[in-house]
Amino acid sequence: SVMNAIDLAAVEAAHRRIGDSIRRTPCLEPTALSERCGLRLLLKLETLQHTGSFKPRGALNKILALDDEEKRRGVIAASAGNHAQGVAFAARSVGVESLIVMPEATPLLKIANTEALGARVELEGATLDESLERAHELERQEGLTFVHPFDDPAIIAGQGTVGLEILEQVPDADAIVCPIGGGGLISGIATAVRARAPRVAIYGVQSESAPSMKRSFDAERWQEAPVGATIAEGIALKRPGRLTQPIVQSLVEDIQLVSEAEIEAAVFELLEVAKILTEGAGAAGYAALRQDRFSALADKTVVVVLCGANVDMNILDRIIERSLLQQHRLVRLRITISDRPGGLARLLDLVAEHKANILHIHQNRVFTEAAFWEVDAELILETRNREH
Helix, strand or coil, X not given: CCCCCCCHHHHHHHHHHHCCCCCCCCEECCHHHHHHHCCEEEEEEHHHCHHHECCHHHHHHHHHCCCHHHHHHCEEEECCCHHHHHHHHHHXXXXXXXXXXXXXXXXXXXXXXXXXXXXXXXXXXXXXXXXXXXXXXXXHHHCCEECCCCCCHHHHXXXXXXXXXXXXXXXXXXXXXXXXXXXXXXXXXXXXXXXXXXXXXXXXXXXXXXXXXXXXXXXXXXXXXXXXXXXXXXXXXXXXXXXXXXXXHHHCCEEEEECHHHHHHXXXXXXXXXXXXXCHHHHHHHHHHHCCCCHHHCCCEEEEEECECCCCHHHHHHHHHHXXXXXXXXXXXXXEEXXXXXXXXXXXXXXXXXXXXXXXXXXXXXXXXXXXXXEEEEEEXXXXXXXX
């Protein structure tokens, strides 16, 4: 119906072009998670791609297709996330110079990681939008080639190579579930897969905090949506791609939203049960299946794309603690005890008897309603579950 930006041939060409430079990432079947989701689940681990996300695929396809003069001048991008490292890695692989404009508040580790991949980093702008403006200025001034995170036919075709690999690895797949930010990854996958294996359905997932593609999909026209705070920053975009939105509209079966709490729980479960690390955006697809958002997929063979694993360790630490709390494996008790010798010892004996582990203990005599010869003891304990 619509003439889309790319076709199967473009994805196949990308596959041939970038084949030597990327990893053909595994597609694993964690049986424990299949049982929890009520279907045959396979996970496409783009978390194990170079730089920890699928992004080098599109960037390599874009940069390898440049002519000699464009390669000599170099490339530019604006990103504080996976796109920055994807472009830096791709440029270095091809022997091209890259300049990445990052917002001023970008964490030092992300800057260091991007520089370690050979990119020149310039810090400019309070927001990514301001960094983008600066990148377009420099693009014009220095004659650089701009590498867009999603809205470029070469980028979409490169990301689509994930779909070709999935069809090789899971020829009997019924459906593929993919997180959506700007829509580059799902557009590429859908283009390749629907052309090669039309019986395979493609489903998209966004965070409730950033539902722009879902809104566009439901309204059947391009729309913006405000972005709230989210741990899935990799898919938090106000506006979907102009090229990707029509592709999604014509080839994707359905898009569903997941909550922040559901994404957190998914990151934790993938880590604890399947031993797989994902970032919030990477876990969104699994979160949707785990919450039974796509009832049509019960008992089917479903591949979920885990698109990235670049989660800040401090954020991961908080996700783990909050999830332990949710599951009653971490608990805080405040108990009023006798403020006499032996009062605390009796309490600790009880805790030991019930085989809980004390992480932290604090006694409070002042900020309390307790009587004069009493004290509030506050304990943080490791427990097994709610019953415990």
